[in-house]
Amino acid sequence: MEMFTFYLTSGITLWAVIMVVTRANAVHSLLYLILSSLSMAVIFFQMGAPFAAALEVIVYAGAIMVLFVFVVMMLNLGQAAVEQERLLMTPHIWRGPAILASLLLVELVIILYRQPSVSVPAAVDAKEVGVTLFGPYLLAVELASVLLMAGLIGAYHLGRPLMKKRL
Amino acid sequence: MLHAIGWVPLFPLLGFLVLVFVRMPARLAAWVGCGSVGISALVVFASALMYLQAPPEDGYQAITYGIWMSIGNFQPAFSVYVDTLTLIMLSIITGVGFLIHVYSAGYMVDDDGYARYFAYLNLFIAAMSVLVLADNLLLLFLGWEGVGLCSYLLIGFWYRDPENGAAARKAFVVTRIGDTAMTIGFLLLFAHFSTVNIPAILAAVVNADTTDTDVYVLIGLLLLGGAVGKSAQLPLQTWLPDAMAGPTPVSALIHAATMVTAGVYLIARLHPIFVQAPLAMHAVAWVGLLTLLLAGCSALVQVDIKRILAYSTISQIGYMFLGLGVGAWSASIFHLMTHAFFKALLFLSAGTVIFCLHHKQNIFDMGGLRTRMPLTFISFVIGCGSLASLPYITSGFYSKDEILLGAYNSGEALVFWGGVAGALITAVYSFRLLFIVFFGDPHTTPDKSPSLNMQVPLVLLGILSVLGGAIHLPLQNVLPLGTHEDSAHDHTPISVLLAVIPLLGVALAWFLFKRGRLGSAAWGQAQGAPSLVSFWRKGWAFDQLYDGLLVRPFVALANFNKKDVVDALYHGITQLAQWLHFQVSHTQTGNVRWYAGAMVFGVTLLTSAVVFL
Amino acid sequence: MNAANIPLDHLMLLACLIFVIGLVGIMTRRNVLYILMSLEIVLNAVCLAFVAAGAHWGEADGQIMFLLILTLAASEVSVGLGLILQIHRKHDTLDMDRLKELKG
Secondary structure, three states: OHHHHHHHHHHHHHHHHHHHHHOOOHHHHHHHHHHHHHHHHHHHHHHOOHHHHHHHHHHHHHHHHHHHHHHHHHHOOOHHHHHHHHHHOOHHHHHHHHHHHHHHHHHHHHHHOOOOOOEOOOOOOHHHHHHHHOOOOHHHHHHHHHHHHHHHHHHHHHHHHHHHHHO | OHHHHHHHHHHHHHHHHHHHHOOOOHHHHHHHHHHHHHHHHHHHHHHHHHHHHOOOOOOOEEEEEEEOOOEOOEOOEEEEEEOHHHHHHHHHHHHHHHHHHHHHHHHOOOOOOHHHHHHHHHHHHHHHHHHHHEOEHHHHHHHHHHHHHHHHHHHOOOOOOHHHHHHHHHHHHHHHHHHHHHHHHHHHHHHHHOOOEHHHHHHHHHHOOOOOOHHHHHHHHHHHHHHHHHOOOOOOOOHHHHHHHOOHHHHHHHHHHOHHHHHHHHHHHOHHHHHHOHHHHHHHHHHHHHHHHHHHHHHHHOOEHHHHHHHHHHHHHHHHHHHHHOOOHHHHHHHHHHHHHHHHHHHHHHHHHHHHOOOOOEHHHOOOOOOOOHHHHHHHHHHHHHHOOOOOOOHHHHHHHHHHHHHHHOOOHHHHHHHHHHHHHHHHHHHHHHHHHHOOOOOOOOOOOOOHHHHHHHHHHHHHHHHHHHOOOOOOOOOOOOHHHOOOOOOHHHHHHHHHHHHHHHHHHHHHHHHOHHHOHHHHOOOOOOHHHHHHHOOOOHHHHHHHHHHHHHHHHHHHOOOOHHHHHHHHHHHHHHHHHHHHHOOOOOOHHHHHHHHHHHHHHHHHHHHHO | OOOOOOEHHHHHHHHHHHHHHHHHHHHHOOEHHHHHHHHHHHHHHHHHHHHHHHHHHOOOHHHHHHHHHHHHHHHHHHHHHHHHHHHHHHHOOOEHHHOOOOOO
C-alpha cells in the first residue's frame, strides 16, 4: 500500500513537471508547478522527512509560488501572449535539448545502478534537524541569512523604479 | 693660492645659470656674460703669475676639490691638473673668450636672443675650462661633451632657419663619431691601467715596457679619432664649414680659437702614449698634412668669407696635427696660441665687415673696403699676414716656422715639403681674400660703423697677433723637447726658404687675383667655373661622398625597415591571438538558451568522464 | 514515525528524471518566466536527491541541505522576478532570444 502511494505520487510529480515545461499559458504552468511541489512534499513525508515536507508546502507552494502568481498578474499576459508562446514551441526547438538531456539521463542512470539497490531505512524528525542546524551548521545558517539579506536588497532595488512609476 | 683656479669654470657657469633663470634687460645680460668671463680671465692670469713665480717641483700641481662619485675603488674626483700647458690653454680660452664676449655685446645688439646667446657662450667657457683643467679622463670627457653641446646650440642659434638646425645636427653627429672612438680609447686606457687619473696613466705609460706597443697604437689611433672629430680633420672635417651658420663671434671663439683645438690639446696632453706608438704619431702627421692641403685648396676657391676662414681653420689645425705628429709638441701648442689670436682677429674683422654690410657674406659683393673701414682693414692685414706667416713681423711666422723646422728635422721629407706647399697655398688664399674684399671696385657701401666695444677687441687681438710670436712658452717641463729645438743642425737655408715662401704666395696672389682676371666677380660665380674649382669649392665633395656612401644607404635601410622586420613576429602573434579571440567570441551569442545548452553539454561531458573512466 | 520502505535507487531515478525535464525546459523555453520555473524544478529535483540521501543514512544533513537550497531558491526567485519585471518594462518582451545585447 505504501509503495503504491509512492509510485502514484511519483507519477503525478513527473506528469506535473512535464506539464510545467510544455504549457503555453503561464498560469497553467504555475498551477502545475504548485502541484509538483505538493506531490514532492508527499514524497518527502513518505521518506520520513516530515519537516522537509512541511517546508516544501509552506515555502515552495506557499511563498515562492505566490510570488510567481503576483508577477504573472503584474505582467498581465493576455491571450496574445499565449498564442505567441504556442508559436514559439516548434518541434525542432525541442530536438537538440532533448537529445542532450537524454544523454545526461542515461549517464546518470548508469552511475546510479553501479551501486547495489538499498532501501531508505530511517526517519529523521524535526528535532534532529534543528539540533544539527544550529550546531555544526551554524555558519551555514549565518551565510544563508546574508544571502537572504542580499536577495531582499536586490529585489527591493529592482522593484523601486517600478514603484516610482506607479506613484 | 693656486686653489683659486677652481673658480675659473665656476664663474661662467654661474653666469650661465643667472642668464638662464633670471630675466634681465639686454645691457645687464651683456654685463653678466662678459663680467663672468672677465673675472675668470683675471683669476687665470693671477694664477699664471703665481705659478711662474714659484713653479712646483714636479712640473705640475694637482688640486682636488671633492670626490665626484665613489664606486668601490673607482673614485673619479673633481680635481684639476695645473701645469703650463693648462695655463696656456686657460689663458687663450678666457682671454680670447673675454675679448670675443665684449665684441659680441656689440655684434649681437639687434638680436632677440641676446641673453640666450651669452648664456650659451658662458656655458661654453665653463665646459672648455673643465676640459683643459681636468686631471682625469672622466672630467675631461664631461668638458669635451659640454663644448660639443654648446657648439651644437650656438651653430643652431638662429634656429628658425631649418638650414641652421641641419648644420648644428651635422656638427653634433659628425663629432659624435669621433667621440665614440675616443670613448673606446678611454675605456681601453681604463681597462689597461685601472685608473682614469691622467698623471697616473701617463706615469704608467712612461715607465711601461716599450716592447709591446700594439695597445698604445690602438689607443693612440682611437684618441686620434676623437681629436679628428672635434678638430675637424680628415676624414671628419665636413662639419666645420657648415658650422659657419652660427653667429660670427661664435665662429671666432668656438670654431676657430678654442673648441676645435681641443683635439690638439688632447693629443698634447696624452703625448706619452703617442711617443710609445710611432705608428699613431705617423697617422697624426699624415692626417694633419692631408687635411691642410685639402682644406687649403678648398679655401682657395670659396666665395663666402666665413667659409674661406673655416677652411683656413681646418688647414691651420692640420699644421698643428702635423707638428704633433713629427714631435714638435711645443711648436704645435705655440701655433695653437698664435692661431687663436690671428684667427679670432680675422673672424672678428670678417664679422665687422658682415655687420656693416647687412649680413652679406659673398666676397665678390664686397671690394674696395680699404678706405671705408680703415681699422677693419688694418686688422685684416695683420690677420692675413699672420695667417700667411709673413716673415719676422707676424706671430704666425714664428709658430709655423717651428712646426716646419720640426718636420724637416724629423726626416720626413714628404711631410716637410707638403707643409711647405701648404704654406704657399695659405699665403695665396689669405691674400686673395684680402685683395678681393678690401681692394678693387666697391660693390656695396657700408651703412653702419662698428661700435667701440667691437673695435677694442680688434685692436687688442691685432697687437697680440703681431707680438704673440715673441712669447716664449714655458713648456719644457710638460712636453718633451721637440725636434725643432735641436740646435745642432744648421737651419739657415731652410729658414730662408720658409721666409721666402709666404712672400712668393703673396706675389702670386697679387698677380692672380689683383692683376689677373681670377679676381673678377664673374669667376666667383658658381656657374661656369672649371670642374676642379667647383670640386674644391664643395670641399673635395666629401659631403657628397658621405651622403652617397653612408647617409643614403642608411636612410634607405631605415625606410626599408620602417615596419621593423623583427616586430613582424610579435605583430603576427598579436594578430593570431586576436583572430583566435574573434573565433571564440562567436560563441558569445548573447542567447541565454545557448549558454544553458553549453552548460548542459559541459555537464554531460564531465559526467561521461565519471562514467567511462 | 516510520518511513516507508522505498528503494533509494527509485527515489534517485525520480530525482534524475525531474532534473532532466527541468533542464529541457531551461534549454527550450524562450520566455524567461518559464526558464525561471524550470530552474525551480531543477532545484526541487536536487532537494529530493539530498533528502533521499539523508534519509538513507538516517542523518539530518540532507534536510539541512534542503533548507539551504530553499533559502537560495527564495532569494533567487525574488531577484529573478524583479529582473523579469524590469525586462518587461524596458523591452516589452520576455523572449530571451530577442534580448541579445551581450552578443560578442
